[in-house]
Amino acid sequence: MLLGYLATAPYPWYRIVYYADATFNARFSAIEFTRSAVLSSRTEELMIGLEKIWHNFRLCLIGVAGLSFAAGQGAAETLFTYPDFSSTAGLTLVGNASTASTSDGTVLRVTPATGGQSGAAYSTTAVPLGSGNSFSTAFQFRFTNPGGIDPADGIVFVIGTSTTGLGTGGFGIGYAGVSGNSIGIEFDTYNNGGSDGNSSNEVGIDTNGGLQDSNLAKAYGVGTCDFGGSPATYKSAGCMSNGNLWTVNMSYNGSALTVSLSDPAEGTSFTALNAVPLNLASILGQNTAFVGFSSGTGAGWENHDIVNWTFSNSATPTPTPEPGTVVLVGGGLLVVALVRKRRTVRTA
Ligand SMILES: [Ca+2]
Ligand SMILES: [Ca+2]
Numbered sequence: 495m496l497l498g499y500l501a502t503a504p505y506p507w508y509r510i511v512y513y514a515d516a517t518f519n520a521r522f523s524a525i526e527f528t529r530s531a532v533l534s535s536r537t538e539e540l541m542i543g544l545e546k547i548w549h550n551f552r553l554c555l556i557g558v559a560g561l562s563f564a565a566g567q568g569a570a571e572t573l574f575t576y577p578d579f580s581s582t583a584g585l586t587l588v589g590n591a592s593t594a595s596t597s598d599g600t601v602l603r604v605t606p607a608t609g610g611q612s613g614a615a616y617s618t619t620a621v622p623l624g625s626g627n628s629f630s631t632a633f634q635f636r637f638t639n640p641g642g643i644d645p646a647d648g649i650v651f652v653i654g655t656s657t658t659g660l661g662t663g664g665f666g667i668g669y670a671g672v673s674g675n676s677i678g679i680e681f682d683t684y685n686n687g688g689s690d691g692n693s694s695n696e697v698g699i700d701t702n703g704g705l706q707d708s709n710l711a712k713a714y715g716v717g718t719c720d721f722g723g724s725p726a727t728y729k730s731a732g733c734m735s736n737g738n739l740w741t742v743n744m745s746y747n748g749s750a751l752t753v754s755l756s757d758p759a760e761g762t763s764f765t766a767l768n769a770v771p772l773n774l775a776s777i778l779g780q781n782t783a784f785v786g787f788s789s790g791t792g793a794g795w796e797n798h799d800i801v802n803w804t805f806s807n808s809a810t811p812t813p814t815p816e817p818g819t820v821v822l823v824g825g826g827l828l829v830v831a832l833v834r835k836r837r838t839v840r841t842a
Contacts, residue, residue, distance in 0.1 A: 573621050575804040576602075582615070585786070588660045589613040589668070594799065598636060598739065601799040604649055604789035605668065607639040611795065612663030616652070616786030617805075623781050624807040626748020627774040629653070631785070633742050633803040637683065637735045637796045644720040645728050645735035646684035646794030650700065651744065653677055653774070653783045661703060664792030672703040672788070675778050679744065679753055679767075680707070683719065683735045684794055693717040695733055697753060697766035701777060711766040713755055731759035735796055746774060747809035 574584060578599040585602075591613030594603040605611040623629050635649065650669040652659065654676025661671040665686040669678045678700040685694035691710045695717060698707035714732030721728065728735045734755075741756040743763075751772045756763040775781070785805060789798040 571808070572804060572806045574617070575802075577802050579800070584618055585615050586618045586658055587613070587615045588658045590663075591615045591789075594797070596636075596638075596799065598799070598801045601636070601801050602787070602803075604787050604798045604800060605663070605791050605795075607641055607791070607795045607797040609642055609791055609793060609795050610663055611789075611791040612660060612666070612668045613790075613798075614652070614658070614660045614668050614786060614788040615800075616654075616658060616784040618657075620655075620782035620784055621805065622807055623653075623774075623783060624748075624809070627778060627781060627783075628746055628748045628809045629785075629805065629807055630743075630745040630809055631803070631805045632744070634739055634801040635681070635734075635742065636737065636739050636799050636801055638737050638799065640721075640728060640735055640794070640796040642791075642794035644684060644694065644794040645796045646792055647790045648681045648683040648734070649787050649789045649798050649800075650678040650680045651742075651786075652788055653778070653785050655778060655780060655783065657784055659703075659784070659788070661788060661790075663790035666705070666790050668788030668790040669700060670703060670705050675702055676783075677701050677772070677774060677777055678788070679751075680705070681713075681734055681742075681755075682707075683796070684792075685718075685720070691717075694728075695719040695735075697755070699751070699767070699770065699772070709767055709770050713766060714757065714760055714764045732757055732764075739801065745809050746772065748775070749773070 579593045579602040580600040582593060590606065590611040591604050593600050602615055604615060605613040637645065647665055647667050650667050652669060652672070654672060654674050656672060656674035656676065659672035659674060659676065661669045665684065667680055667682065669680065680698050680700055682690055682696050682698065683694055685692060689705060689707050690696055691707065691712065693712045695713050696710050697713060698710040700706050713734055716730065716732035719728040719730065719733035719735050720726070727733065730736060734740060736759065738757050738759055742753065744753045749771060750769040751767055752765065752769050753767040754763045754765045787800055
């Protein structure tokens with residue numbers, strides 16, 4: 495934003511313009527030259543000299559702003575985004591995982607809707623996590639075409655040290671028995687009894703290939719999502735197997751994990767894990783990890799499709815360039831352009 499004009503007198507052929515962004519963080523000044531007065535040739539020479547000095551100074555400012563922006567990006571960045579999975583470059587698919595063409599586009603089908611499957615997909619290289627192993631991620635899933643005894647068994651979002659960790663299918667959700675150190679955030683759609691909180695619709699934290707189901711939460715408080723009932727309960731709002739396009743947002747700041755889900759049929763998001771204390775650096779023992787999904791089916795099944803996915807190594811997703819920075823660079827370019835234009839007009 496333009497804050498105003500400062501010093502002009504006693505030299506009316508220039509003015510210092512003072513800019514700032516909306517939060518007054520990126521203030522800077524610019525010199526604008528005015529040529530309304532009839533100028534002497536000596537003043538004209540002086541102005542040209544000043545314009546050159548200012549032009550070079552502005553280029554330096556723009557350079558500094560660019561470097562500052564780049565440095566900020568280095569501290570926290572989106573490491574990858576898959577708007578769909580028409581390309582799986584950068585991913586390693588394991589077991590029964592594949593891609594599939596659906597009404598959502600090409601999706602990552604971690605396991606297909608048939609019995610006894612186990613699949614996973616991980617980043618091919620270990621990704622650098624942020625400070626304290628912080629990260630954030632967002633993805634959308636859609637579980638379709640359930641069959642067998644009930645919709646089953648769900649997916650697990652995995653952050654681990656194993657390149658291609660694949661566990662057992664069925665109730666193992668492709669995560670049980672994964673080697674190495676890891677955490678798994680499970681989205682479990684089949685009730686295997688007490689360890690699942692007697693729920694077929696629960697979110698929980700698993701560690702190092704074990705199904706601890708810690709901090710278990712029933713999505714939207716809905717505990718039963720199966721073939722029972724008329725209509726079948728799995729079709730209800732809040733059931734992860736209901737075939738809707740669900741959105742998951744996950745954020746870890748180095749000490750606490752927050753996971754929220756959103757079913758469009760519910761209209762609001764549901765916070766399943768709210769700042770749950772977690773020491774990911776201690777669990778992993780390293781600051782890099784292979785990240786991805788596992789899934790399984792057993793006597794029940796469904797398509798477990800990941801529709802899109804983005805991953806960042808900061809607790810909050812990568813910000814878009816700050817408006818102030820854009821104003822700073824844009825304003826500098828504008829000043830340079832104006833100076834050049836005026837010079838062009840004068841020499842034409
Ligand atoms: Ca289960
Ligand atoms: Ca479970």
